[in-house]
């Protein structure tokens with residue numbers, strides 16, 4: 001950023017190659033988005049009336065060992081610049097060049113070289129500060145690090161970030177208080193630093209902090225840059241005088257254009273020289289960026305950029321991926337379960353809601369239908385049949401309870417995905433295993449109470465298996481909808497709609513023989529059809545017309561068994577319990593695949 005620094009870097013580089021240091025530079029960086037209609041003045045009317053240019057032809061460089069701030073009025077494009085340099089933009093049109101040590105960065109370079117601290121904290125509320133850091137260390141540190149080394153790294157981080165006093169405090173959530181805002185910010189910084197990335201970007205690291213805590217955070221960043229050689233860039237609003245003095249460089253933008261790039265200590269003179277105070281919120285005339293472009297500051301910055309790029313090219317970017325050797329996805333799955341599943345299982349609310357629903361429903365059924373299962377009169381059989389169908393319906397409607405599981409963690413999921421913590425499928429599997437494991441016990445409790453209380457005549461093992469599979473389908477269905485749609489509201493209106501429609505095709509409300517031809521295809525996709533069919537076949541398959549003549553055809557007077565009446569006998573597939581279970585399993589796999597594809601390909605967060 002200034003020639004003297006480039007000289008220093010050059011001198012140092014000769015003795016000790018800039019191995020783990022990465023300088024970031026950019027040229028002609030322009031970022032624009034398509035907008036429907038905007039009254040903003042920087043809409044490029046000539047190019048296209050619907051293109052909003054947010055960053056306009058920016059040049060700049062950020063060096064190792066330096067702490068640089070990006071300043072500018074609200075909406076000037078600071079976060080956009082940071083996102084762009086960190087490779088985190090997933091929409092819009094990006095033009096221009098970005099270099100890491102003089103080379104265009106690859107996806108791996110972005111992922112393994114850059115630490116990014118987002119403006120809003122994204123932490124796992126159930127974990128303590130130490131667990132959160134350990135969890136991230138296990139996901140991100142090389143497989144070659146031992147558990148002792150990871151613990152030592154976390155301890156070092158806790159000390160460096162001054163988090164000793166809250167080491168064992170739960171992070172908490174907006175509804176259940178845990179650590180303070182300043183501590184949460186420092187934990188977030190710790191997560192980005194755990195791998196000691198050569199480049200660290202921070203989006204407003206001091207927002208929401210009191211001036212003393214803000215000073216501490218900036219002081220910490222200053223030390224990091226100096227002691228570890230990290231290239232640190234932070235967007236910042238209204239820093240205190242002390243915080244300002246901790247920075248080396250200032251990059252100022254206004255309406256997406258550079259108005260200053262250079263040392264912090266020269267900024268005041270520069271602005272005063274041109275008749276303006278340093279205040280970034282002061283409104284500057286549009287020609288100010290032109291003034292900057294023709295200024296000596298701009299020439300110096302360009303020279304510095306060129307020489308830094310050339311010097312750093314001598315020490316090409318170390319393959320951070322190789323250096324880090326991230327753990328396998330299987331290991332990451334284990335880490336997710338070890339920390340997050342265990343934390344959920346320790347949460348009384350999480351466990352209680354899953355058991356309470358099943359238990360209460362089982363108690364109602366038990367007391368209402370007690371002993372009816374072994375009775376052979378028509379009314380009892382009709383009652384038990386409705387119980388078996390409602391049991392299936394409950395799994396469908398109960399699925400809504402699993403919608404928030406993915407939805408409320410979405411910000412955290414996107415942050416961890418961007419940080420390279422895991423792949424979407426790994427996250428999905430961890431969520432599924434978390435529910436599937438607990439569902440074994442809740443389904444078992446339910447099955448024991450209902451099967452033996454109602455005195456059903458099938459086999460307990462099969463009843464439990466169908467009950468468990470149906471519960472899992474509810475979970476998987478909720479995940480698929482939740483991952484595909486943007487909000488809980490939308491998911492909670494789509495899911496019951498789908499389930500209600502499925503009800504009509506389950507074989508209880510309307511016999512399969514009466515379903516209009518045009519709708520028959522749909523009945524084959526209804527999980528309720530197979531679950532209800534399986535329950536019924538298991539319960540009534542050993543009965544004969546002679547033993548249990550419950551329904552008599554009004555026209556020809558032919559007696560029918562229960563299974564015949566519900567179209568569950570003499571069909572090509574539906575008279576087979578095995579086929580019903582196979583179809584249920586197939587639907588489970590189908591919905592799971594949909595959910596995983598939605599997680600991979602649909603990004604609800606636009607950046």
Ligand SMILES: Nc1ncnc2c1ncn2[C@@H]1O[C@H](COP(=O)(O)OP(=O)(O)OP(=O)(O)O)[C@@H](O)[C@H]1O
Pocket residue numbers: 033035052054072073074075076077078079080081091092606607
């Ligand atoms: N994807 C997008 N679509 C439309 N407008 C966008 C998009 N991304 C950014 N913008 C707009 O670009 C401008 C710059 O946004 P940005 O968040 O970078 O500003 P900022 O300087 O960081 O603001 P603040 O200091 O308030 O956080 C804003 O007006 C924002 O609404």
